[in-house]
Amino acid sequence: MPETVRATTPFDLDAYLGRIGWDGERRPDAGTLRGIHLAHLRAVAFENLDPLGGTAPSLDLADLMAKLVHGRRRGGYCYEHNTLFAAALEALGFQVTRLAARVVVGADRFEDRPRSHMALLVEVPGDPRPHLADVGFGAIGSLLEPVPLLADTEFHDAGRRHRLVHGPHRGPLEMWVLESYEDRGERAEGGWVAQYAFTLEPFEPSDYEMINWHVATNPRSPFSRRLYAQRLVPAGHLLLDGDRVVETRDDGTVTERKLADEAEVRRVLSADLGLDVPEGLTLPG
Known part of the structure; x- marks a missing residue:
């Protein structure tokens, strides 16, 4: 993997908020967090065109600004979306912990899936509960708005239904699982479907550089093949x-x-x- 040189260009909050069409408050509070989360999802598409072409997308902030913000007709996948969103949250005054999750949709055992997804834990000033935020999960079961880190409670986020539960305990850190309610229509009862599992261990940009390279370029990765x-x-x-x-x-x-x-x-x-x-x-x- 080639050595990455990180840009010193400051994050442009005005340009980012203009890209997602947000003209609301710029305060580190729950309302702003929910608002810009949903606005980001409505404005910026999820796509894997770079990995499909054999390229690992850059996670450098300057490159992400050029592609997802100034480019306007490009999107990205989880590392790109959530790296950019984390920078926006920090510019607004939120404290953000970057997490790595196992995508477990359809898995028989959680441990069979690697940690290949990036999610965010956001501290909201004045709220004792951190919030799970994620604008980069490419599935119908994705969060539309952040949800508090609270187990066994159903949340309605912009029309979707989610909850967090505890997963199998296999180590020193508690496992959390994001579940989405799947409506199977009039002929069958709906049910809760596990989306991804995570612990609260912080991950660093260097960790995502490695994961990003693997997911984008491994010939067995679905993102490099379809x-x-x-x-x-x-x-x-x-x-x-x-x-x-x-x-x-x-x-x-x-x-x-x-x-x-x-x-x-x-x-x-x-x-x-x-x-x-x-x-x-x-x-x-």
Whole structure:
């Protein structure tokens, strides 16, 4: 892995807040935290176009500003989103601890999954409970707003339902699990589905540099092998998974269709997800 040279360019809070369309308060309080979290998700798409093209995206703040903020028609995956969001929170006066989580959707055993996801623990002045924040989890079960670190309590975050529970205790640190409520429609009862598991051990930028390199360039990584892009859209959530488009509306209705060719994949990326494709990148279809 090449040595990383970190930029000294200061984080531009005004540019970031303009990118996500936030013109509300700039105070380190719970309302601002919830507001900018949701605004970020509505404005910046999740996508893995760089890893799909064989490149590990830079986590340098100057590069993230150029790509996700000033670029406007690009997004990124968890390390990019949450590195940028953490910088914004710290500029606003929040204290942020960076965490590493195991994505456990569909896993039989949590320990079978590596720590490959970045999440954030945010201290809100005046609130004794830290909040779990995460603008980079590329799944329909992702948080739309931060939730307090409180076990066995259901939270309704901008229409989605989440809770935190304790996972199997296998070491000196307590394990937390984020669960999302999955509505299976009129013919089947819904249920809670584990999304990712984490402890409160702090991780550093150097840790994410290594994880990012592995996830982006390992030929066995799903992010280096298949197209994955999503964003919040009016009245729902839009996912492009390879050559399949899945739209989940706020009322629970799910529609899915297969795209005919690469030209149609490019059209969905551009017109529906607001993303520009890097030059020379071949897409499925």
